[in-house]
Amino acid sequence: MCLHKFGSELYANLQGECLLYARTQLSEINKEQDETENGTVLTATRQFWTQYTQQLAVIRCVFLYLDRTYVLQTANTPSLWAMGLAVVRQCLEDSGMAVRLARLIVQEIARERDGATVDRAMLRVLTQMLVDLNLYSQYLVPRLIEATREHYERESRRMVGRLVPVQPAGAQNQMDVPLYLDHVKRRLTEETDRTAQYLSASTKSTLLATAVGELIEKHTDHLLATSFDDMLAQDCVADLGNLYTLLESVARLDMLKRHWAGYIKRTGMALVQQPDLDVALVTELLALKQRLDNVLAQSFAGSESLAHALREAFEEFINARRNRPTQLIAKFVDQCMRTGSRMAPDQALDALLDRVMVLFRFIQGKDMFEAFYKRDLAKRLLTNKSASKDAERAMLQRLKQECGAGFTNKLEGMFRDIEASEDLAGKFAGSASAAGIGSMSFHASILAHAFWPTYEPMDLVVPKAAEEAQNAFTEFYGETHQGRNLQWQPMLGTCLLKVEFDEGPKELALSVVQGTVLCLFGEADELSYTEIQQNTSLDDATLQRTLQSLACGKTRVLTKEPKGKNVDSTDRFIFNKAFSSPQARIKISQIQTKGAEKETKDTEERVQFDRMYKVDAAIVRIMKARRTLSYTDLLTEIMAQLKFNASATELKKRIDSLLEREFLERDDNDQSVYKYVA
Amino acid sequence: MAQTPNQRPFGSASSLVSLCNIFIMKVKIKDWKAVAGWRWDVPDDDVCGICRAPFDACCPSCKIPGDDCPLIWGECTHVFHMHCLLKWLGTESSQQQCPMDRRPWVTAS
Ligand SMILES: [Zn+2]
Numbered sequence: 196m197c198l199h200k201f202g203s204e205l206y207a208n209l210q211g212e213c214l215l216y217a218r219t220q221l222s223e224i225n226k227e228q229d230e231t232e233n234g235t236v237l238t239a240t241r242q243f244w245t246q247y248t249q250q251l252a253v254i255r256c257v258f259l260y261l262d263r264t265y266v267l268q269t270a271n272t273p274s275l276w277a278m279g280l281a282v283v284r285q286c287l288e289d290s291g292m293a294v295r296l297a298r299l300i301v302q303e304i305a306r307e308r309d310g311a312t313v314d315r316a317m318l319r320v321l322t323q324m325l326v327d328l329n330l331y332s333q334y335l336v337p338r339l340i341e342a343t344r345e346h347y348e349r350e351s352r353r354m355v356g357r358l359v360p361v362q363p364a365g366a367q368n369q370m371d372v373p374l375y376l377d378h379v380k381r382r383l384t385e386e387t388d389r390t391a392q393y394l395s396a397s398t399k400s401t402l403l404a405t406a407v408g409e410l411i412e413k414h415t416d417h418l419l420a421t422s423f424d425d426m427l428a429q430d431c432v433a434d435l436g437n438l439y440t441l442l443e444s445v446a447r448l449d450m451l452k453r454h455w456a457g458y459i460k461r462t463g464m465a466l467v468q469q470p471d472l473d474v475a476l477v478t479e480l481l482a483l484k485q486r487l488d489n490v491l492a493q494s495f496a497g498s499e500s501l502a503h504a505l506r507e508a509f510e511e512f513i514n515a516r517r518n519r520p521t522q523l524i525a526k527f528v529d530q531c532m533r534t535g536s537r538m539a540p541d542q543a544l545d546a547l548l549d550r551v552m553v554l555f556r557f558i559q560g561k562d563m564f565e566a567f568y569k570r571d572l573a574k575r576l577l578t579n580k581s582a583s584k585d586a587e588r589a590m591l592q593r594l595k596q597e598c599g600a601g602f603t604n605k606l607e608g609m610f611r612d613i614e615a616s617e618d619l620a621g622k623f624a625g626s627a628s629a630a631g632i633g634s635m636s637f638h639a640s641i642l643a644h645a646f647w648p649t650y651e652p653m654d655l656v657v658p659k660a661a662e663e664a665q666n667a668f669t670e671f672y673g674e675t676h677q678g679r680n681l682q683w684q685p686m687l688g689t690c691l692l693k694v695e696f697d698e699g700p701k702e703l704a705l706s707v708v709q710g711t712v713l714c715l716f717g718e719a720d721e722l723s724y725t726e727i728q729q730n731t732s733l734d735d736a737t738l739q740r741t742l743q744s745l746a747c748g749k750t751r752v753l754t755k756e757p758k759g760k761n762v763d764s765t766d767r768f769i770f771n772k773a774f775s776s777p778q779a780r781i782k783i784s785q786i787q788t789k790g791a792e793k794e795t796k797d798t799e800e801r802v803q804f805d806r807m808y809k810v811d812a813a814i815v816r817i818m819k820a821r822r823t824l825s826y827t828d829l830l831t832e833i834m835a836q837l838k839f840n841a842s843a844t845e846l847k848k849r850i851d852s853l854l855e856r857e858f859l860e861r862d863d864n865d866q867s868v869y870k871y872v873a
Numbered sequence: 874m875a876q877t878p879n880q881r882p883f884g885s886a887s888s889l890v891s892l893c894n895i896f897i898m899k900v901k902i903k904d905w906k907a908v909a910g911w912r913w914d915v916p917d918d919d920v921c922g923i924c925r926a927p928f929d930a931c932c933p934s935c936k937i938p939g940d941d942c943p944l945i946w947g948e949c950t951h952v953f954h955m956h957c958l959l960k961w962l963g964t965e966s967s968q969q970q971c972p973m974d975r976r977p978w979v980t981a982s
């Protein structure tokens with residue numbers, strides 16, 4: 196027939212037959228009114244489609260020749276297979292059955308979402324049919340997405356409205372945010388599974404985006420505001436991980452970041468502002484940092500942006516209370532250095548100090564830390580209280596990395612001074628100069644003024660034996676170190692006295708000032724305040740503090756007339772022969788409180804003074820190079836040069852002071868411009 | 874003063890103890906650990922005539938003051954950082970003279 200040019204006629208006949216068959220079958224199915232779950236429209240359509248495609252395949256085989264010749268040679272004539280499908284598409288569209296089928300499929304999906312079991316195999320055939328007929332994206336997708344949106348909008352509104360505050364994991368009897376997140380995750384898994392089972396793969400991303408958009412995105416604010424802090428406080432690592440993944444999928448990590456930073460600032464600020472926390476603050480801050488680092492790594496995929504927010508928040512609250520945290524961190528390191536591996540095994544101590552250095556990095560006033568650290572190091576070295584030389588050296592190495600060699604050079608100088616002093620002590624003991632000092636052992640630490648903290652000079656007439664030893668040492672020192680002056684610093688020295696009580700001899704470990712006062716009682720049993728002051732030339736504050744430690748503390752080697760807690764200039768002091776103690780060697784601590792506070796204040800003031808000097812030097816340096824600069828440009832340049840934070844008002848004061856001292860002058864034409872005066 | 878006889882031996886023993894106390898030092902220094910700071914024996918705030926840096930600080934080519942950057946005194950009583958003076962004496966123009974008074978440099982012993 197094809198050979199006789201009947202191809203066209205044959206093709207038209209086949210098309211007509213297909214159309215007739217499909218139209219009859221489908222309109223029969225479409226008559227069914229029952230649309231409930233047991234309705235037959237979907238099953239019948241599936242049956243029709245299976246048969247129809249089978250028959251179409253047979254027709255294609257029989258009319259293979261037609262398909263290969265006439266169809267190929269004639270333009271705008273689809274293959275027999277395509278023609279067959281087009282016929283069905285036309286029937287479905289013309290009869291409105293395409294809309295009806297899509298609606299019924301969506302209805303089945305809704306039933307499945309509500310927990311019913313549906314015929315997934317049937318749905319797979321039907322959606323595939325719609326895809327093959329090119330009806331899927333036009334008829335099914337918009338309805339499916341709209342239904343999905345409505346479903347999850349309803350569901351999330353109902354659930355989110357009833358969420359309770361975060362409860363301990365495992366003890367939840369009502370839905371809280373962690374449970375809700377679990378639910379959302381489950382829903383998304385179901386939707387993924389659904390697309391894999393009976394929807395086109397191309398629908399997956401839109402479907403999930405719609406669901407998560409309703410379930411999470413629309414409630415982001417509420418979820419974060421009600422429960423994020425609690426989840427962090429309760430360390431819900433897994434739930435926070437869920438939250439992160441979900442917010443990431445709706446591009447709402449910016450909100451997470453805001454709440455994250457807010458939580459850290461609030462929690463940190465509360466710790467820093469607590470007045471009675473003291474050194475425990477450092478432990479608390481370390482614990483907080485570790486907890487947050489863990490969340491960051493485990494829950495937030497180590498996000499660089501959240502890590503940055505963490506650092507910023509720490510920096511903000513640590514510096515909120517001026518120098519207090521700085522001091523406490525220095526003090527914490529001091530404690531570690533004193534107790535060493537007694538506090539933690541070496542490795543743990545190393546790790547602990549590494550973590551402390553992380554806190555240290557947040558501190559803006561590094562110079563303040565340096566001053567406190569140096570003061571504590573000086574004490575450790577002079578009283579031989581360092582637990583381990585290795586630990587000290589390792590700490591020095593850390594500081595070198597953080598603060599540069601300019602700072603650690605001085606600290607290294609301190610260590611060298613102590614070593615050199617040991618050396619000198621050995622040489623002195625064997626020298627002729629030491630011959631006259633008798634059985635007493637004498638040791639001098641010689642400090643280079645440039646390395647050590649500045650100590651207020653103190654007047655003290657030391658006992659004759661000690662003075663002779665000091666003079667002998669000075670003479671010995673002068674022989675090998677020409678051109679140097681030694682200045683004895685009695686407030687730093689210590690001594691060991693052997694004192695005879697009725698009970699027997701005791702060894703007392705004392706400061707040089709305490710020892711000097713007690714030595715006076717070697718020759719007298721009773722002395723007045725004035726007599727002691729005349730013999731030692733101590734100032735009132737120091738003398739009162741010292742007598743208090745000897746006569747009013749726990750270890751009373753002196754008694755006071757009249758009795759009392761405080762020392763008065765009219766008091767009399769009596770050697771306490773009856774003193775008794777089970778120990779043979781007793782250390783009598785100095786009265787610390789006032790002294791320590793003053794020392795802290797002095798250190799702070801010295802740093803402030805240094806800063807003032809550094810600001811002046813920076814201004815002069817800049818102006819010398821630039822000659823003229825506007826006020827704002829000058830401020831920017833100063834800030835860039837300083838290692839510490841200075842406020843604009845503080846800087847303005849220094850500029851004014853330099854104007855007064857005529858290092859600078861104002862420009863005649865523009866008052867906001869400064870000129871360098873050579 | 875009526876004392877019972879059995880108190881007498883006790884009394885004499887106690888006076889013996891106090892007699893011994895005169896010979897035993899009641900307070901004795903066993904160990905004295907003193908601390909001293911050192912400074913160069915130059916007037917406060919004095920600066921090196923060559924580099925103008927204070928003697929408390931080191932010369933421009935050193936980082937750490939103290940043992941590593943010593944001072945040197947001339948017989949003319951002028952004093953400099955040793956490194957500064959050696960550098961000066963190393964130049965042609967110095968003619969081996971003290972830079973302050975142009976007298977031949979002789980290090981004080
Ligand atoms: Zn010099």
Ligand SMILES: [Zn+2]
Nearest residue numbers: 932935942956
């Ligand atoms: Zn030098």
Ligand SMILES: [Zn+2]
Nearest residue numbers: 949951971974
């Ligand atoms: Zn000279």
